[in-house]
Amino acid sequence: MKQLKSSHSKTFHYDNAEERLNHIKEMEQDGWTCSGQVKEFTGNLYFKDEVEDESKYYYVGRFYKEERWLLMAEFCKDCFKELFIDDYTDDQLVISDDLDICEGCAKFKQVVIKIIE
Numbered sequence: 001m002k003q004l005k006s007s008h009s010k011t012f013h014y015d016n017a018e019e020r021l022n023h024i025k026e027m028e029q030d031g032w033t034c035s036g037q038v039k040e041f042t043g044n045l046y047f048k049d050e051v052e053d054e055s056k057y058y059y060v061g062r063f064y065k066e067e068r069w070l071l072m073a074e075f076c077k078d079c080f081k082e083l084f085i086d087d088y089t090d091d092q093l094v095i096s097d098d099l100d101i102c103e104g105c106a107k108f109k110q111v112v113i114k115i116i117e
């Protein structure tokens with residue numbers, strides 16, 4: 001068995017717009033993508049006074065991140081970059097701690113084990 005892909009999501013509520021924007025910056029640096037939804041209604045839609053009540057709306061941040069594992073061969077970073085040229089940045093490539101045989105240059109090297117998209 002080999003896991004091929006894993007998806008993660010996180011949702012946050014904020015006190016104000018500024019807190020939300022700062023947190024989005026932080027999350028994006030960590031590889032998360034924000035959905036773009038700004039506010040979320042937490043009251044009951046059937047009660048008009050709740051719909052009109054500003055305190056029932058929260059600033060929201062919905063984030064998702066997908067990680068894809070390599071399917072077949074294992075390559076060191078140099079060979080990987082030659083094969084996939086500039087498709088991925090260093091930040092997106094997770095490198096193994098252990099040495100493995102690179103299927104490109106056939107040397108014992110640390111190999112790319114995961115791509116973060």
Ligand SMILES: [Zn+2]
Nearest residue numbers: 076079102105
């Ligand atoms: Zn190699």
